[in-house]
Amino acid sequence: MLKRFILFILIVLSCISGFAFYHFQHQNKPVLTENLIHEKWNHAKPDISILKSGDLIFRHGRGAISKALMLFSRHEAKYSHAGIISIENGKAFVYHAIGGEENISNKLRKDPIETFCNPNDIYSFGIYRSDLDSFQLQKVDSIANYYFIKELEFDTKFNLESDDKMYCSEFVYKTIIQATGDKNYLPLSASSGINYVACDDLYLNNHCHCLYSHTY
Numbered sequence: 001m002l003k004r005f006i007l008f009i010l011i012v013l014s015c016i017s018g019f020a021f022y023h024f025q026h027q028n029k030p031v032l033t034e035n036l037i038h039e040k041w042n043h044a045k046p047d048i049s050i051l052k053s054g055d056l057i058f059r060h061g062r063g064a065i066s067k068a069l070m071l072f073s074r075h076e077a078k079y080s081h082a083g084i085i086s087i088e089n090g091k092a093f094v095y096h097a098i099g100g101e102e103n104i105s106n107k108l109r110k111d112p113i114e115t116f117c118n119p120n121d122i123y124s125f126g127i128y129r130s131d132l133d134s135f136q137l138q139k140v141d142s143i144a145n146y147y148f149i150k151e152l153e154f155d156t157k158f159n160l161e162s163d164d165k166m167y168c169s170e171f172v173y174k175t176i177i178q179a180t181g182d183k184n185y186l187p188l189s190a191s192s193g194i195n196y197v198a199c200d201d202l203y204l205n206n207h208c209h210c211l212y213s214h215t216y
Contacts, residue, residue, distance in 0.1 A: 032119065032120045037118065037119055037120055040119040040216055041114050041117070041118070041119060044117065044125075044214040044216060045114065046127060046211075046214075048090065048091070048092055050211065050212065051085055051087055051092055051127065052085070052087065052129070052137055053085060053086045053087045053137060053140070053141035054084065054085070054086075054130070054132065054136075054137030054138070054140035054141050054179075055084075055085040055127055055128065055129050055130075055211065056082065056083070056084060056085070056127070056128045056129075056202060056203060056208065057082070057083050057084070057085050057113070057116065057117075057125060057126070057127050057128075058079035058081065058082050058083075058125060058126050058127075058128070058199055058202075059079060059080065059116065059117060059122045059124070059125040059126075060079050060122055060123045060125070061080045061081060061121060061122050061123075062123055066080040066081075070199075072198050072199075073198040073200035073201075074189050074198060074200070075200050075204055076200045076204055077200075078126075078199070078200065079126065079199045079200075080199065081096065081199070082168055082169050082199050082202055083116060083168075083172065084140060084141075084144045084171075084172055084175060085113065085127065086144065086145065091112070092112070092113040093110050093111065093112055093113065094109075094110070094111050094112075094113055094115075095108060095109070095110050095145070095147070095148055096108070096109055096111070096171070097109070097152065097154050097155075097166055097167060097170075097171040098154060098168060099154035099167075103154070105151075106154040106156070107151045107152065107153055107154075108147050108148050108153075108154075108171065110148050117214075119216045123215060124213065124215040124216065125213065125214060126203075126210055126212070126213035126214075127210070127211045127212045127213070128202075128208045128209065128210055128211060129208065129211045130176070130208050131207050131208075132176075132180065132207075136180060137179075139178070139179035140175055140176060140179045143175045143178050143179060144171075144175050147166075147171065147175070152166060152171070153165045154166070154168075158170075158196070160188075160195055160196060169196075169197040169199055169201070169202060170196075170197050172197075172202055173188075173197040173201070185207065186201060186202060186205060186207070187201050187205055188201060189201055
């Protein structure tokens, strides 16, 4: 029971991610002016022409909590949060599930990519492409948008077996699984008999490769 409780706490920390625990992490964040943020993003931003709806995006949040929760990934402690890219009218957005005081509604968010990758909030980000065909990628985008319209809530119970609410990496995982129709398309992590989805499960597999990455 103790191991299960510890795992539950780790999942809580992992999936609330970036904006949660804002005040705790704020002291570890740089104080950047709007001009400097704009300058850093202009240097970091990927060419939107290389991106596709359905691409996966990951970030490494600033602060002690984000650094600790990256250890939840069992193979590569590189990222602390995940989302799905959507290209609309020449602009890139990110669907992602977060909770915490900066997202009090707990509803699925759709943020501009520059907000998701704000240098004041993160150290680095990476974009990964799967081997899904164009039809499957379109399904990924459609399913993510469906969850957004449905106002999918963040899963505070972190129950991988339920689908009415989802935590961050679970949202990405289940969207892709639905698009492929293959329950074994992506791996799962497990600890103390509990299955969960870690960030590295989503990109550190034979189906994905790194398309672009940047460290501020």
